[in-house]
Amino acid sequence: MLIKKSQDILSSEITDQAIYRERRKFMTSSIGLTAAATLLPLQASVAGYGGQSLKFGENTQFNTTEEKTSFDKISNYNNFYEFGTDKYSPAKNAQALTTDPWSVQIDGEVEKSKILHLEDILKQHALEERIYRMRCVERWSMVIPWIGFPLAKLIKQAKPTSKAKYVQFETLQRPGEMAGQRRGVLPWPYIEGLRMDEAMNPLTLLAVGLYGEVLPKQNGAPLRLVVPWKYGFKSIKSIVKITFTEHEPVSSWTKVAPDEYGFYSNVNPAVDHPRWSQRKERRIGDFLKRKTLPFNGYAEQVASLYTGMDLKKYF
Secondary structure (H helix, E strand, O other): OOOOOOHHHOOOHHHOOOHHHHHHHHHHHOOOOOOOOEEEEEEEEEEEEEHOEEEEEEOOOOOOOOOOOOOHHHHOOOOOHOOOOOOOHHHHHHHHHOOOOEEEEEEEOOOOOOOHHHHHHHHEEEEEEEEEEEEEEEEEEEEEEEEEEEHHHHHHHHHOOOOOOEEEEEEOOOOOHHHHHHHHOOOOEEEEEEHHHHHHOOOOOEEEEOOOOOOOOOHHHOOEEEOOOHHHHHHHEEEEEEEEEOOOOHHHHHOOOOOOOOOEEEHHHOOOOOOEEEOOEEEOOOOOOEEHHHHHHOOOHHHHHHHOOOOOOOO
């Protein structure tokens, strides 16, 4: 078998997504839905976590019309340092991860700490598909059809107190299965955080799948955050703990390199990384670069969150 790396693959060689589109057209037409519907019922063809199927709807409100990145590229070119620091190790090493059963601890400034099991979370929250642009701080980007539900729904379920100003997320720490955690590349477990209004924004998603399938392990299975107007490292993977706090969390990358990775980490072409410009990006599979959009193209939905803030200071 000939295996090519991403830099060797031409756009013309990327898997055609026509089959995926035709499947959706067939399913939507067969159940008699109109194009004006905001939420189109679909169902994945594979079993979900806890033996459930991933039943989901298509949220047209948040979808982009841009060409989706192929499943092959999405699932084989990943940043997931718990499974290796290069882009190809996660797809190989993450297969050792046990994702079922899975639970998430909720604590901090909430009415009552609790442990939620993933199968119960999936029963309580309707899933939907959203096609989001995703931008990596390393100047590459993808367009990914995520399946998940708004983080705001889980936050409301958690019943945070009035002291809760931030939400902190924590990744699983299991070095026996996560080979990268056997090295001190980052402080483990991986920590990320959002301000409460960012976490409650309708764009912020907890994802459990992509391209109609259960989330691949290298992409953050079984539960990951998706914050499409921020650089990719803010979208923490394999979440096992959510803590509501009065004080700003210290994110893992901010702790390691505060001059390079700020807490907010909004996609901002006017703020360069100390080692490279952020003004342009290359969509995976494309040859030419394109201009980076402020807030990754989601300024209309999120720019108001930062009114009056110096975004070069609070980067």
